[in-house]
Amino acid sequence: MAKKTLTKEEIIHLSKLANLSLTEEEIEIYGSQLSEILSYIEQLEEVDTSKVSSTAQVTELKNVTEEDEVKEERSIKDLAGLKVNKDNYFTVKRIR
Amino acid sequence: MYKYQPVIGLEIHVELKTKSKMFCQDSADYFGKKPNTHVCPVCLGLPGALPVPNKKAIEWTILIGQALNCSINKVSKFDRKHYFYPDLPKGYQISQYDEPIASNGWLKFQISNFKFQIKEKKFRIHRVHLEEDTGKLIHSGSDTLVDFNRSGVPLVEIVTEPDFDNSDDVKRFLEELHTIIRYLGVSDADMEKGSMRLEPNISLRKISIQDSGFKIQELPNYKVEVKNINSFNFVKRAIEYEIKRQTEILEKGETPAQETRGFDSVKGITYSQRSKEEAHDYRYFPEPDIPPLEFTYKEIEDIKKKLPELPSDKEKRLIKEYRLKAQDAFILTRDLRIADYFEKVTDEFNKLMLVQDKASVDIEKQQSLGQTIANLIVNKRLSTSLDPEEFAKKAITSTVTYIADREKMDKAVSKVIDDFPKAVEDYKAGKTNSIMFLVGQVMKEMKGQVDANTVKKKLIKILK
Incomplete structure (x- = not known):
């Protein structure tokens, strides 16, 4: 089984995409863990899929839709306890 | 010898005016509402929430695709597009990647050049897909405020091929598209409220003309996108500014940066927005929570039957049926209400004339009845808020003399x-x-x- 090892650059790139700030030590730990996970998944490549057509889902469902109706009872009425200001806006640190 | 030729493509976002949101049942009517009152676990992206597509939004996207002469794909699916930004509570937007609802269409219409010669032009549509709108951000002091009422409102993205080479054609195309969307009744397409948003992408192609007259075209190796413009005139000005800016850079022997820019409508210039640190890496993958969409031929045809007569067809018919001048037929058909009103008034006019003794009627001007009515509407001589019968009566008083x-x-x-x-x-x-x-x-x-x-x-x- 070929062992795929992710480079440090790849780990840093992935951590950025995942919005994680990792320490040097964590890059080391997560890097080797992620490589191991990838290698584990890679075992699937041993299965012969030449006669199987590709699919994006396995439920075999299709066209699951809702009618265009408002169901107010599903809306959240009270945002108390969440980070909202007096005007009911969520607030985050200014982004620009 | 060489010259530069603009290569322009468009991305247009249109918010659908469904009652509920795209993947949940909160009201999609967010404009002017108290912030974060139309939110639920689905559009807030809370763990475990299950998105279910709005049937009407799917039908309307098919309808838009059909109005733009696209082929409707029998199989379609939703994908997750990942990026981090506070307007996106889930960390991804549900969109469509490689299987859009509609693709390969076109739109053609009459366009007059600077010499007022009328020519029919055709522009290709690359694809039409369905996604969800994001929340609204307000930057205030040291905070950014987020309102998720808009988050999850159905949003249709229309992408053209880079078929435009000047800003006038772009403006005319956008106006035609806007009119079509309004005719379909699927969106307010209100530019000021942001329910229609425009993004032109612009680059310049170098055309070398050799002594023999042979032309060599070089494809541009960059593309500049101008984001979120909310007026046709601003798009025109942004394009003109970009053409000038890029020409200057290219003439210095440099290549314009591949980037996203904003448009400052006060200064009439575009400006570089903080360029994303790296190339977009959206990591699209199929939305596992939403089973694929499949349409039968009959379903697609049934939706097609709902297509109304579109503005350019109506324009042609009015010219032929009522013997109108082309420019008046154009003006009347820009607003479906006015076009319908015109036909109703003409009808009422005819009915009223029938009860008169025909021999005693004498229309003053040497023009068709339709043109007479068209003049009254276009020149605002009579108000179109009148009941059509009332309008027709007044029209008769002012244009017809009885013996x-x-x-x-x-x-x-x-x-x-x-x-x-x-x-x-x-x-x-x-x-x-x-x-x-x-x-x-x-x-x-x-x-x-x-x-x-x-x-x-x-x-x-x-x-x-």
Whole structure:
């Protein structure tokens, strides 16, 4: 089984995409863990899929839709306890 | 010798006016509502929430695709597009990646050039897909405020091929598209409220013309996108600014940076927005929570039957059926309400005329009845807020003279000529203004029940 090892650059790139700030030590730990996970998944490549057509889902469902109706009872009425200001806006640190 | 030719493509976002959101049942009517009152676990992206697509939004996207002559894909699916930004609570937007609802369409319409020659032009549509709108951000002090009422409102993205080479065609295309969307009744397409947003992408292609006349075209190796413009004029100005800016860079032998820019409508310039640190890496993958969409031929055809007569078809029909001038047919068809109103008034007019003795009717001007009505509407001589029958009645009073009325008018004219010999003399002596005095007297004699222009013509004819 070929062992795929992710480079440090790849780990840093992935951590950025995942919005994680990792320490040097964590890059080391997560890097080797992620490589191991990838290698584990890679075992699937041993299965012969030449006669199987590709699919994006396995439920075999299709066209699951809702009618265009408002169901107010599903809306959240009270945002108390969440980070909202007096005007009911969520607030985050200014982004620009 | 060489020159630069603009290569322009467009991305247009249109918010659908469904009652509920794209993947949940909160009200999609967010404009002016208290922040974060139309939110639920689905559009807030809370763990475990399950998105279910809105059937009407899917149908309307198919309808837009059909209006733009696209092929509707029998199989379609949703994908997750990942990026981090506070307007996106889930960390990804549900969109469509490689299987959009509609693709490969076109839109064509008449366009007049600077010499006012009319030409039909055709622009290709690359794809039409369905996604969800994001939340609204307000930057305030050290905070960014987020309102998720808009988050999850159905949003259709229309992408054209890079078929444009000038800003006038772009503006005309966008206006036509806007009119079509309004005809379909699937969106308010209100630019000011942001329910239609425009993003042109612009680059310049170098064309070298050799002595032999042979042209060598080089494809541009960069693309500049101008984001979120909310007016057709701003798009035109942004494109013109970019063409100038990019030409200057290219003439220095440099290549414009591949980037996203904003448009400053006050200064009339585009500016570099903080460029994303790296190339987009959205890591699209199929949305596992939403099973694929499959449409039968019959379903697609049934939706197609709902397509109304589109503006350019209506324009052609009005010209033919009512013998209208092209520019008036164009103006009338820009607003479906006005186009319908025009046809209703014309119909009412005809009905009213039927009850009159046809022989006694004399339309003053040498033009079609339709053109007469069109003039009244286009020149705003009568208000289109009138009931069509009311409009038709008024139209008749101002454009039609009946023989019975004419006899009365002839008598009044003779009487006024006899009663005011001084004014008649003045007119004959060249004081043409005195005709208006005589017209006034005739009007008075007839208690206003006559068209002043008709009286004036009659007087001039007699006194000549």
